[in-house]
Each structure stands twice: as structure tokens, then as C-alpha cells.
Amino acid sequence: MSTAAPHPASFRAPHDPYALGGGRGGHGNDGGHHGEATGHGAGGPASKRIVVGYGFWIYLLSDIVLFSAFFAAYAVLAGETAGGPSGAEIFDRGRLAIETGCLLLSSYTCGLGSIAAARRHGRSTQLWLAATGVLGLVFLGIEVQEFAALAAEGAGPQRSAFLSAFFALVGLHGLHVGIGLLWLATMMAQIATRGFRPEVERRLLCFNLFWHALDIVWVGVFSIVYLLGNLG
Amino acid sequence: MNDHDHGDTIPGGESPDTEGPQGATGYTVGLFLAVLLTAMSFWIASTDVIWDPAVPVAIVVLAVAQMGVHLVFFLHVTSGPDNANNIIALAFGVLIVLLVVAGSVWVMTHLNHNMHMAPADMAQHMR
Numbered sequence: 001m002s003t004a005a006p007h008p009a010s011f012r013a014p015h016d017p018y019a020l021g022g023g024r025g026g027h028g029n030d031g032g033h034h035g036e037a038t039g040h041g042a043g044g045p046a047s048k049r050i051v052v053g054y055g056f057w058i059y060l061l062s063d064i065v066l067f068s069a070f071f072a073a074y075a076v077l078a079g080e081t082a083g084g085p086s087g088a089e090i091f092d093r094g095r096l097a098i099e100t101g102c103l104l105l106s107s108y109t110c111g112l113g114s115i116a117a118a119r120r121h122g123r124s125t126q127l128w129l130a131a132t133g134v135l136g137l138v139f140l141g142i143e144v145q146e147f148a149a150l151a152a153e154g155a156g157p158q159r160s161a162f163l164s165a166f167f168a169l170v171g172l173h174g175l176h177v178g179i180g181l182l183w184l185a186t187m188m189a190q191i192a193t194r195g196f197r198p199e200v201e202r203r204l205l206c207f208n209l210f211w212h213a214l215d216i217v218w219v220g221v222f223s224i225v226y227l228l229g230n231l232g
Numbered sequence: 233m234n235d236h237d238h239g240d241t242i243p244g245g246e247s248p249d250t251e252g253p254q255g256a257t258g259y260t261v262g263l264f265l266a267v268l269l270t271a272m273s274f275w276i277a278s279t280d281v282i283w284d285p286a287v288p289v290a291i292v293v294l295a296v297a298q299m300g301v302h303l304v305f306f307l308h309v310t311s312g313p314d315n316a317n318n319i320i321a322l323a324f325g326v327l328i329v330l331l332v333v334a335g336s337v338w339v340m341t342h343l344n345h346n347m348h349m350a351p352a353d354m355a356q357h358m359r
Binding site: 069114 | 259
């Protein structure tokens, strides 16, 4: 049975992935099985994995904005040594190279761990995560040793504005790495006891994002603070 | 629910069938590029071959390039249409970072300049 003047949308079927338009508004219930509710997109709302991942991405960007404030403070105060040591006098490039290598390699092993997890290989996931943790611990150990050596030389954060900004910025990154290591340990325990349940996989995804973001911040730290500071 | 038929991706997302550039190969290529860029940074900072005023510029450019490598190969943020939301959020974050850093440096440099003091003298007067 055909009614006069049918709705034009029923002929052209316009592309409307989020089902916002009035394409089926005039039809009432006559279609029978339209399934989705209006406004929920072609396939329904996004999966929880997408929502969680995107939300964590927003958090990471806000964290990077936090780091940018510390970078700005360091950039402004880098010359204010107040008669104390300058960057060129206290930065050790060999130690920096080992730290950078550890963190870069840990980002790689973390990525391989996420591939293993996607393939449901429990054993290799744990191995890659453990390697990530060991590399992170080495990084943190070297950094703590560097801080302790500086403080012992009388170049602690209270010595000058430059050193305050240096300890604040590098210490904030180290704090993130430390929290990341705790998170990593709880993730390994969750995989061991619960297996690859959806909520465990979402947490693992967020941890991967967090760890890669820390490596990106470290690129800024070793370039701006250490390498540029060593020049003069 | 599989997110492949949905048209949205998230940073760092993996799927079980990841092979080729999205799988381990992608991470290996990313690691290689990152190590290369890091080594170039360290070399430029320690060599005398480069004209001195160009060294800071080169280090900053290499750092930005390496951040891009990390974003693409480790976080899987690309310019594809299903990544639009991630890119828009990232662009906003970068805008804020640039405003905070460049704005702080700019304002503080002018402050020192307008008070006719070198930064070191300023430190003396602010005691």
C-alpha cells in the first residue's frame, strides 16, 4: 500500500550515522524493527573500550599541560643560578644516555606486551611487562642516584631557582614513572589472577597509553633540560 | 562488540589480528627512528661541526620530530578519518602547551628587558 507524498528520506536514505535526522521521524511504528534509539549512532553507543580509551587520552593531555607549566617555570628560571652551579656543570651525559635508552626500550617492550595481550598470550604478556618494569626501575634508580649525588654536593633544590625548577620538573616526571611502576605491578597481578577479562584489558590499554606518554615527556626533558642545559 | 565496524579508534588500540605496520613491525620501526633521532640529538649537542647558534634549534626540531614518531608508531595517533576526535583533542592540548610555555618565556623576557636588568642583576634585586 502506497501513501501519497512519501517522505523524501525514505527514497534517498541519506547518510546519517548518528541517527539524528528526521529520516524515520514521520513514520511512527510502521517500519516494525528500527532497532536503535534515536541519537545513539548507527551501531548504538560507542563501546566501553572506546569511551574509556578516549577519556584516558583526555586525561593524558591534561597531564601534559601540567608538565608544560613546569617546563615554562624551568625555561624562565634556567639562568637564575644565584652563584650556584649551572646546568653545564652538573649534568652527566653518560648517565643521561643510559636513562634515555632504558625509557625508550621500555616503551618498546610495553608496546610488544600490548600486542601479546591482544593475542591472549598470557606468558609473553607477563614477560614483556616484566621487562618494561625492570627497565623503568633502572631508569628510576639512576635518577634517584643522580638526585642524591647533587644534594650531597650542596646542589639540592634549595640552592638556586634554577635547581628548584630542575628538581621540580625532573622530579615530577620521576614521580610519574614511580606511579606507573606501581600500576604496572598491579596490572601483572590482575592478569595473573583474573586473566584477560574486558575490564583488565581496558586498564592495560590505559597503562600502555600512560607509559608511552611518559616517554614523550622524557623526550622534552632530555632535549630541553639536559642537552640544551649542557651547551652553556 | 568489535570496534572495527564502528568507525572510531583510540590511541594505543590493538586488535588481535594486528600484523604489518600496526603490529610488532610498527613498534620496531618506531624504536629504530626514535633511537636514530635521539642519537642525532646527542651527537649535535656534543660536536663542534655545527654552527653554534644552530645547535639549540636543531635539538628542538629533533625533539619535536621524535615526539611525532612516538605519537604515530607507539600511540597509533594518525591522520585517518577515524582518528579525528583524538587529533582534535591533541591539537587543543598542543595549543595550551604552546600558550603556557611561549607566553611565560615571552612575558618574563620582556619584564627583565623593561626593567633594564640582566636576569642575573634581577636575581640580586629580588633577594
